[in-house]
Amino acid sequence: MKGTYDKAFENVIRLRVMSVLMVNEFFDFNSFKEIMDVTDGNLATHLRKLENEGFIGVQKTFIGRKPQTNYRATEEGKLAFQKHLDFLSALINENNI
Amino acid sequence: MKKPEQELAEIKSMMERSTRFLSLSGMAGILAGIYAFAGAGIAWYWVYFPSTEYGLGIEPYSMDDLRIYLLAVAVVVLILAIGTTYLLSQNKSKRTSQQFWSAASKRFLVALFLPVLVGGLFCFALIHESSYGLIAPATLIFYGLGLISASHFTLREIRNLGLGQILLGLIGAFFPPLGLVCWAMGFGVLHVVYGSMMYYRYDR
Numbered sequence: 429m430k431g432t433y434d435k436a437f438e439n440v441i442r443l444r445v446m447s448v449l450m451v452n453e454f455f456d457f458n459s460f461k462e463i464m465d466v467t468d469g470n471l472a473t474h475l476r477k478l479e480n481e482g483f484i485g486v487q488k489t490f491i492g493r494k495p496q497t498n499y500r501a502t503e504e505g506k507l508a509f510q511k512h513l514d515f516l517s518a519l520i521n522e523n524n525i
Numbered sequence: 526m527k528k529p530e531q532e533l534a535e536i537k538s539m540m541e542r543s544t545r546f547l548s549l550s551g552m553a554g555i556l557a558g559i560y561a562f563a564g565a566g567i568a569w570y571w572v573y574f575p576s577t578e579y580g581l582g583i584e585p586y587s588m589d590d591l592r593i594y595l596l597a598v599a600v601v602v603l604i605l606a607i608g609t610t611y612l613l614s615q616n617k618s619k620r621t622s623q624q625f626w627s628a629a630s631k632r633f634l635v636a637l638f639l640p641v642l643v644g645g646l647f648c649f650a651l652i653h654e655s656s657y658g659l660i661a662p663a664t665l666i667f668y669g670l671g672l673i674s675a676s677h678f679t680l681r682e683i684r685n686l687g688l689g690q691i692l693l694g695l696i697g698a699f700f701p702p703l704g705l706v707c708w709a710m711g712f713g714v715l716h717v718v719y720g721s722m723m724y725y726r727y728d729r
Contacts, residue, residue, distance in 0.1 A: 443532065447539035455543065463543055491726060513536070516529040523529075 431514030436481050441466060441474045446509045449484060449501035457497040475499065483508060546633040546679045548618035548625060550610065551728045554720025557606035562713030564602035568595055569705055592652070602712075617728065629678055637675035640667050658701030661708040665694030668712075680727065686719040 437443045444464055448455050461471055478484045483505030487498045501509070571594055618625040644667020651660050672687030690711045697707035 440535070443536065444539045447536040448543040451540045451544050459543075463539075513533070516533050519529040520533070 430518045431511045431516070433515045434508050434512045436478065436483065437509065437512050439474060441471065442478055445474065445478060445499075446483065446501065446505065449499060450506065450509060454487075454498045454500050456499070460499075478505070481505070481508075541628060544627065544629040546627070546630040547727075548614045548621065548623055548630070549633075549679050549683075549723070550613035550617045551720045551722070551724030551726075553606075553610040553613040554716050554723060556609045556613075556720075558713050558716030558718075558720055560602045560605045560609075561716060562709055564598050565705060565709035565713060567598055569709075571595065572705070633675050633678040636678060637671045640671035640674060643667060644671070658704055659698060661704035662694045662697035662701075665690045665697060665708060665711045669694060680723060682719050682723055682726075686715055689715045 437446060441464065445460060448460070448463070457471070457475075460466075460475075461468065464471070475484065475486075479486060483502060484499050485502050487500070489496050489498060571591060615625050624630075644663060647667065648660050648663055651657070651663060669687040669690030669692075672683050672690060676684035676687060693707040693711040693715075697704040
């Protein structure tokens with residue numbers, strides 16, 4: 429069977445974060461919060477987990493005077509997520525036969 | 526584990542919702558503000574000059590003429606503003622090598638122009654009913670609503686710009702003699718302020 433089911437994406441918040449980072453070069457903490465409707469702590473925990481896996485990178489910048497925490501997907505993260513997607517598609521195809 | 530179909534749908538919806546139209550040019554905002562301010566100046570001159578300070582006096586033109594002149598100025602300002610924004614934003618998207626026509630930019634346009642279009646039709650109704658004093662506030666309010674709905678799909682500053690327009694629109698609606706002044710503040714000054722803010726933050 430193609431692809432691998434990655435435990436890192438089992439949680440829906442991590443799955444969403446990764447989906448967003450597949451199509452956006454950067455995404456900041458507050459935008460994640462806004463789009464996903466999660467609490468600060470919850471989001472931070474899952475972001476750190478993805479960071480520890482080496483799937484996302486963090487970068488702190490300033491917009492005017494406001495600090496902003498930007499996230500981006502690493503090559504490794506993109507590859508792992510792609511495999512996860514392949515697995516899901518394969519699973520669907522298999523069930524449909 | 527959830528059903529794989531659900532999971533894929535979730536991923537797809539997240540990807541769609543998170544992409545924003547980021548090519549909106551700050552410089553275009555500044556220029557649009559300047560056109561609007563110039564347009565408002567011309568309108569002020571035609572409507573209120575020579576006249577009392579509140580503009581409730583002699584009218585140098587007949588009502589019919591004035592109506593056509595004002596409509597013409599409004600249309601010219603609108604075309605110039607949209608044209609400039611289109612060209613400069615396209616330019617910016619080339620410079621930052623982002624796609625100009627994308628799902629995000631289309632959603633942005635629909636969100637912005639649905640309220641604006643309704644507002645435009647509403648203004649024709651106001652002309653039809655001879656409620657001229659409410660036209661300027663109505664354009665501000667509908668444009669502000671459009672900006673707020675479009676702000677989900679583009680740079681954040683747009684949301685506050687929209688709130689500002691609505692506030693000025695409401696002030697103008699309750700004090701019709703201030704209508705044109707509010708219009709010049711909203712479409713002119715606010716555009717320049719937010720345009721420069723966006724220019725300094727994102728365009729350079």
